[in-house]
Amino acid sequence: MPQDHLLVRIQQLIDFSFILDFVKDQYNLFYGRRAKDPDMLFRLLFIQKLYNLSDERVIEETKVNLAYKWFVGLNPEDQLPDPSLLSLFRVHKIGAGEVESLLLEIVKQCVEKGIVKSSTIIIDATHTHSKHEASKPLQVLKHAAYRLQRSVKKQNPKMLKKLPVMPEFAGDCREKEIQALHYLAELGAAVEELVPDAEGALKQRLEETRKIVEDERLLAWKGVQSAIDPDARFGWKSSTDSFFGYKESIAITEDGIITALKVEPGNASDPKAFPDLMKQTKETGLVVKEVLADKAYGSFTNLKLLDKDGIVPTIKLNEMMLYGHQDEQREKFVYHKDSETVECPAGHHSIRKARMGPKDGNECQRLTFFFEIEKCKKCPLQAGCYKPGSNSKTYSVPVVPEFKQRAVEYHGSEEFKARYRMRYKVEQKNNELKTHHGLGTSRYSRGLLGMRIQAVLTAIAVNAKRMVKLTCPQIAH
Template sequence: MLQPAKQMTVSFHAELYKLIPEDHQLRKIHEAIDFTFIHELVRSSYCEYYGRPANEPELLFRLLFLQVLHNLSDDRIIEEAQVNLAYKWFLGLNPEDKLPDPSQLSRFRNHRLGAGAVDEVLKSVVRQSIEKGLVKSKSIIIDSTHTLAASQNQKPLEVLRDAAKRLFRVVVKKHSRLEKKLPRLPELKKDQNDAEKIMLHYLAELGETVETLLPDHEGAISEKIKIAKIIVEDERLLANKGIMSAIDPDARFGWKSSTKSFFGYKEHIAMTEEEIITAVEVTGGSSDDGKQLKELLNQTLSAGIEVQEVIGDTAYSSKDNLAEMKSKKIQPVVPLNPVVHHGGLRQEGFEYNKDADFVICPAGQHSIRKAVQGSKQNGKSRSLVFYFDTDKCKTCLFREGCFKPGAKSKTYSIRIMAEHFKEQIEFENSDTFKERIRRRPIIEHKNAELKRYHGMTKAKYRGLFCMRMQAILTAFVVNAKRIVTLIEKMQPAS
C-alpha cells in the first residue's frame, strides 16, 4: 500500500544535523534537485489501498542516488546511511531512525522503477535543468563507452553446461518430485568432438521437458527456461561468436580497437554542451554505434531539448543518419567515412566496426585486410574491399551461400558513393565545421566521470535490463552534480 510522503518529525537528536556544513555536497544537491517526482512516477506499480504500508518511494530513490554517488553496494549503502549524519539528513530521517532492509532497494529498482518508469527518471532531471535555465545551447554531442560484464565469457560447451545445470537445479529445488522425470546430464569424454552438439541437444530437451511438466512455471524457473531458449536459438553459439555466458546471455564480445576487445555492454550517450546527459541507450558490446543515433535523438527531443546540431565521430556519418538529421533540420557535425553508410551493402549480416576498422561477418569473424578498388578519375563509384581468412571460411557453419568451395579468396565490398555526401563534404571543409568539431572531446570527460567515480567500468548486475537501470541512474546522479555546478557558476561572486 502506497502512503503519502512523510516529513521528518521533530527529534531532540535532529540538533546533530547542525554539524553538517552548509556547503556540503548533499545540501547543495537537496537544494537544487526536486526528488518528489518519483512518487507519481512509480505510483501505478503500487496498490494504493491494500497491503502493508510501503516505504515511501522518495526515501528509496534517494538511497539509490547515494549508492550511485558513492559507488556502494546495496548492503554497504544501508550500513553507511545508518551511521552517516549527512546521509540521514539527505534521506529525510531522524538520526535515530532505522533504514530499510537492503533487499528493498533491489525490489524498488527492479519492480518499481523497472516497471516502465526508469526512462522517465532521466527525462525528469533534464527537464529540471531546462526549467532552471541551465541549458542554453541547441547542440548535442554523442558517443559511446563500454562496461565490462559482471560475469566472464565462456566457451560454447561451458555456456551450454552451465545453463543446463542451473535450470536442472532450480526445478529440483522447487519441485523435488520431478527430479527423476528430467533427462539426465550426458556424460562426455574429454576432448569429445561432438560434445557441444550433444549438450545443445540436451539443453533443448531439458527445456521442453520442464515446460511440459510445469506449464504454469514462473519466477526463477521461467527465467532459466528463457535463458535456455535464447542459448539454443543462438545460431552463432557453436562458432564461439554469439552468447558467451549462461549467467549473462545479453553480454556480447566487442572491440575497442583492432587489437583490444571486451566482453560486456555499450552505453550510447547524448549530452548538451553544458554537459547535461539527455539520452542513454544500452546495447550488447557488439552493436553498431551509428545505429543508435535516431533513438538518442528522439529521447533528447522528448525530454524537451531543442536540437539544431549533432556533434559526433565518423560512426554517425552513415547515409541514413544524415537523412534523419536533415529531415529534422539538424546540422550534422560528423566527419564523413564512406565505409560507414549502408548504400553499397551486398550481403546482409556484415557490419563495419569503425573502432577496429574491419568488417565482421555473420559468423563473427573479422576481415584481415582491406583495399580500395576503382579509379578517382573515371567518375564511377569506387569500392572498399575487405578480405577474410579463407581457412576459417572453409570450416564455417555459415559458409553455404557465402563462401564458394574452392574459392581462393572471400571478399566483401562496400561502394564509396561520394555523391550522396556532397553537401556534407562541402560543410566538412568549412571553418565552421572545424571549429564545432573541437567540442566533441568534452564527452570523453563525461564518460571518464561515469567510470572513474560511479562504477560504470563494470556492471553491478547481470542482463540488459539491469545494465540499462544502472546506466540511467548513474546519468541521473551525474546530471544532478552538474546542475549544482552550473547553478554555482550563475551566481554572482561575493
C-alpha cells in the same frame, strides 16, 4: 545540515517526486502490506550511484551517515530496509517501466530551470564489461543446467530426483557441445512439465534455458556467450581490442548534461543509435542547433536527419562520404556537363543515362551512363574497363544532394576544426561514468534490462553533480 553539502544542493535543485508517478501502477493500494516509500528507495539508489556503493554498502553507510539519512527522508533513529529490497525495487518497480524516461525527467528539470545554456550536443559511445566472463559453448550449457537444477532444488529438493541426470559427454568438443545442448533442452522440458506455473527465480532460469536452447548461434560461437548474462555480446574498441558486455551511446550538452542514453549489446552498430538519441534529446525541450560526433555517426541517413531540422553537423566524415568510390581507372572517365555525357579513356561518349538506386532518400542515387557495347568489345583499351562477355558497359557517379554537399564543404573549414575539438568533453564524461560511478562493469544479473537500469541511474547521479557544479561552482563534489 550544512547548506554547501552536495546532497543539500541536489535536494534544492531536483524534484524527485516523478518517481511516485513512474511506479504507481506497480503497487496495489488495497491488498498486501504497506509498501516501503518508493521515494526513499529511489533516493537510496541515487546515493548508491552517486558514491559508487553496493546494495549492502549503501544501507550500512546510511545507518551512520546523517547526511544520507536526511536526504532519504528518515530520522536518525529510523530503521533502513534490507538491502534485498533495493534489488526488488530496481527490477520489479523501476524495471517494469521505460527506464530511460527517468533520465528524461531530470533533463527536463535542467531545461526548465535554465541550467542548460548550450544548444550543442555531443554524441559518442562507450562500453561496459559484463561482470560475467564469456564462456565457451560447452561451459555455457553446463552452467545453465547447474543453475536450473539449483533453482529446482531451492523450491522443492524432492523434485530434483525426478529430473534427468547430466550424462558424461563423450567425443570431440563439437560432439560434447551437441550432447550438452540436447541435455539442457531435455532438462528444461522436464522442469516445465513438473512446474508449469513456475515463478520467481525458477521462472527466470527456465527463460534463460529456453533462450539458450533456441539460439542457434551458440554452437557457432556467435551470440550467447554467458548463461548468466545471455544478452551480453562481444564488441570491438579497435581492430585488435575487443570486450564482452554492452555498449552505451550517449548524448551530452556542451555544458556536460547527459540528455539521452541508449544501451545495447556490445556488438551493436554506433550510427543506428543516432536517431534515438536525437529523439530523446528533443523530448527534453532542449533546442538543438549543432551536433558533434565522430565519423561513426557520419552516415547519409544521419546527415539527412540533421539537415531536415536545420542542425549543423559537426561530424567527422569518412572517406566514402567525402570522396565516394575512387580508383585510377575511374578517374580517366570525363564528364561533359554541356552534353551531359561521359567520355571514356578511348574517346567514346555515352549514349544514354538513367538515375538508379532507391528513391526513399536514405542513400545517394547514382547517375548511370551507358556505352555502346559493340565499341567496347573491339576497344584496344578494354583491359580493366570492359569485361569480355558482358552485355553492357556503364559508368556511374553519385547524385550528391545539397545537404551532403554542404556537410562536405563545412567539413573542410577552419570553423569545423575548431568546433570538432570540443568532442573531448564527451570522452571526459564517459570516463567519469566508468571510473567514478561504476559504469565500467555491469552490476546486475538481469541482462540488457539490468544494464539499462544501471546506466540510467548512473547518468542521473552524474547529471545531478553537474547541475550543482553549473549553479554553484564553489561546492566540491
